[in-house]
Amino acid sequence: MTRLRALLLALAGVMVLSSPLAAQEPAALPDRPLASPGQEARAQALFEVVRCVVCQHESIADSPAGIAGDMRRLIREEIAAGATDQAVRDDLVRRYGDYVLFTPPVRTGTWLLWFGPAFLVLLGLAGLFAMARRKTVETPPLSPEEERRLADLLAGERLGPDPDASAPHDGR
Template identity: 50%
Template sequence: MRSAAVFALLLATPAAAVLPDEMLPDAAQEQRARALSKDLRCVVCQNQSIDDSDAPLARDLRLLVREQIAAGKSDAAVREYVVERYGNFVLLKPPVEGDTLLLWAGPFAVLLLGGAGLILWQRRRPAAAADTALTAAEQAELDRLSGPSD
């Protein structure tokens, strides 16, 4: 019973939101459309490709991609057309350019700022007390509390 549940979870993958009425009749064109759709961001969901999103705008983008492919455009031309209309934000992997530099450098900047903050915090902490030997009275009290030594 338990292994069946684990097996079912392993087989579970996100379902593509592409509906049958969206699909192109030519299998090669449909495969191209799917490949392009996986690289385009749903501008509503933002963390999903248009192939995985069931948002109405994602459907519109999927149809737009398929129209362009059916019109005989190359993959690069379709991608360029979509970027022209929606900007680089629509790409799941935007190119490194002036307007996307923050997207690419942001995580590194946060990491560097966090590291600098940790270093500053560590330096401002009071130094740990140096290890000092116990006084005779402290040693006697420790011996008394720990019991007779064998």
Template identity: 50%
Template sequence: MRRHAFACGVMVFALHANAAAPTDADLDARVHALSEQLRCLVCQNQTLADSNAELAVDLRRQIREQLRQGASDEAVKQYLVQRYGDFVLYKPPLKPMTWLLWFGPLLLLMVVLAALWRARSRRAAPTAPLDDAERRRLAELLDEPPPQRSSHSIDTLPPLSPP
């Protein structure tokens, strides 16, 4: 009876240990899912999963090893954040140190829109033609005789003569 209970205990332990150990396919899936959430530090706009840089390959190896040893996804992320900073995360946490990452694009858009609006509002409005007093004043400033105004002329100055 004791032998039978011991054999059952060994079988239950073996089944539990076998079920708890991740298979290579499960481990590959976890490594890939976690690598999709992390940024390649060399390429900077690719995930670790997409990058073939030497550092990315090394980091994927480290992630695999940590997951194989039983570390959780969050523990692996925290390890990489401690080592490389929040930049390694594709979705960094919202905290004062990362406000520029989160709100920088919106701030830049607002600055560009404000500059465009300001440039448009400063555009010179069409000016009215000069009256006779303004023509005389302009002629005095330019030390030229005032141009004669014709009845069908549009306030244009006479063409400059070649030197």
């Protein structure tokens, strides 16, 4: 019975360890260039301006992800069907949103993307300017009565080491 249990545990361990391999994205199919060199050049130019939705920092021309291969294939199909470059971009934006383009259009929905960084810089500069213009508060000098009370307090205090305190490194 213990051999069967050990065998089942070993089998379960192998399944757990191999499950990430099965969860990986399949490799992209090899690209098939268009027959027309002009159309292929248009497709390659579009590949450079379209962001991979998986990699996010790479164009689909550079991405090895399967979805990037699908996007390349889709662009080639649309170009072969006679679509203009703008029509291809519009279709990709319709499918994946403005983020799919490295330079999304300027419109109400993308104002934060386009103007947000400049607004933050201006806000920081305004804060620095406000801090620089702030007047320093001068502490008024002590009155003669306050100076006398302070002198009395300092004279009455015993200054020096505390006899109950021990040295930090006294060897104990």
